[in-house]
Amino acid sequence: MKAITYHQFGNTDVLQTVEESLPTIQANQVLIKVKAVSINPLDWKIRKGEMKLMSGSKFPKHTGVDFAGIIEETGASVTRFQKGDEVFGVVKNTMKEGALTEYIAVPATTIWQKPSHITYAQAASIAVxxxxxxxxxxxxxxxxxxxxxxxxxxxxxxxxxxxxxxxxxxxxxxxxxxxxxxxxxxxxxxxxxxxxxxxxxxxxxxxxxxxxxxxxxxxxxxxxxxxxxxxxxxxxxxxxxxxxxxxxxxxxxxxxxxxILSNPSSKNMDMLLNAINTGLQIEVNKTFPFAQYKEAYLYAEKGGYTGKVVIEFNEASTHNS
Structure with a gap:
């Protein structure tokens, strides 16, 4: 499967596409086919080395924190979700892991059901x-x-x-x-x-x-x-x-x-989902295809846009297991 990684701190030019094995899941995890990943300032703060006290300096590193997608497989102890569910969520360790990859394994406690009336790009824009x-x-x-x-x-x-x-x-x-x-x-x-x-x-x-x-x-x-x-x-x-x-x-x-230091939790996601289901609007300013991830980050880092910027995976993507 394709993933975005980097091997040194720096600007968007350190980002690269690599082939990685499909993750294997633990009993409390789900495997998700990623459909969209939103961009957050935290992504480039970590990549530029501004957060190295918390992220460490071990490479390679992945990028991206919140995402939306479809569950492909559930671990033995997961009961809240099943294969085919549309979900959104975050990686567990935002300093060490990354969501900008075709498939991701995350604990079931860091994902939530995607409201049916919003897009994957909108859902990926919620959590952080x-x-x-x-x-x-x-x-x-x-x-x-x-x-x-x-x-x-x-x-x-x-x-x-x-x-x-x-x-x-x-x-x-x-x-x-x-x-x-x-x-x-x-x-x-x-x-x-x-x-x-x-x-x-x-x-x-x-x-x-x-x-x-x-x-x-x-x-x-x-x-x-x-x-x-x-x-x-x-x-x-x-x-x-x-x-x-x-x-x-x-x-x-x-x-x-x-x-303000915040982490998405079930309590605040429940509050957000209630607001979204009763009319809160999610504005996605621009979406980029996965192949244009560098352009997406360049655009996001310039700032000055309304709402969120999102990278989407198209169905043409393939993975190697």
Whole structure:
């Protein structure tokens, strides 16, 4: 079977297609024929060596975290799924494993039934960003109609879920995005939309109870200028050094820097599936065929798009067992 690997840290040029044996499954695992894999910033952070403290420096490495596909085989102790089920999920160890391969063996605890009304590309786009959005809302604590929330980089993968999941909570949501994505931000529930190509949010007079920096471009030091005395800065894309540093700084200030580390779990996937089955929209900006995986990563790493970018496997792919 075909898989994407790399043997050194670097840009997209280190990625290569290799032939690997079909995985054998353990009793608690399922074998999945992969139909789609979504791209996340974590993919290139690991590949570029930014996460080597957690990923290690042992090669070859695989890439891709969340996927959708069809179950080909189930392990002896698996009872929730059967051959032919359409599912989506994540690899168990995001730092060591990769989903960008024709077949993947994963524990049954890291997959969920794909809603029948969405595509494989949409299903592959759920787990990582959806879990991050739910974790962010949990970190926000008690939010209500008086809460003033700023979402910076509001129409990427996490923002797409976050805006829609925040809407029922009636908070005032300001979304910062680009000109072409303003309509999406409004559709997904933002009360105020700031076009960063025309206005600088740090120069506005509003102060916020909560700022979440999904783009990773604002930073806590800048955000402090528009934070209320008792407020939260949520950081879902921390540099490794920011994780311990934020804990120390928070002891001395009311403007808290909160790092978000999330893992898809059954509890938050159940919440997401309920939202998806009652109307939450999943926007796939662009899909690439498997053969164009390098182009897909180049496109994704440039940023500036709405929703998610996905790599799809076509039926012409073949595998060697």
């Amino acid at each position: 960003v959806g879990a991050a959005a739910i974790t962010a809302i949990q970190k926000m604590g008690n939010i209500n109609a008086q809460s003033n929330i700023l979402v910076n980089g509001a129409t990427g993968g996490v923002g797409m879920f976050l805006l829609q999941l925040l809407t029922p909570r009636a908070a005032s949501i300001t979304a910062v995005t680009s000109t072409h994505a303003m309509d999406f931000a409004k559709k997904w529930g933002a009360n105020i939309v700031v076009d960063y190509t025309k206005q600088h949010v740090l120069q506005q007079k509003n102060n916020y109870d909560i700022i979440i920096d999904l783009s990773g471009k604002m930073g806590y030091a800048n955000a402090r200028k528009i934070m209320k005395p008792q407020s939260l800065f949520l950081n879902p894309v921390p540099k490794p050094i920011e994780i311990p540093a934020s804990l120390i700084k928070n002891v001395f200030t009311g403007k808290k820097h909160v790092v």
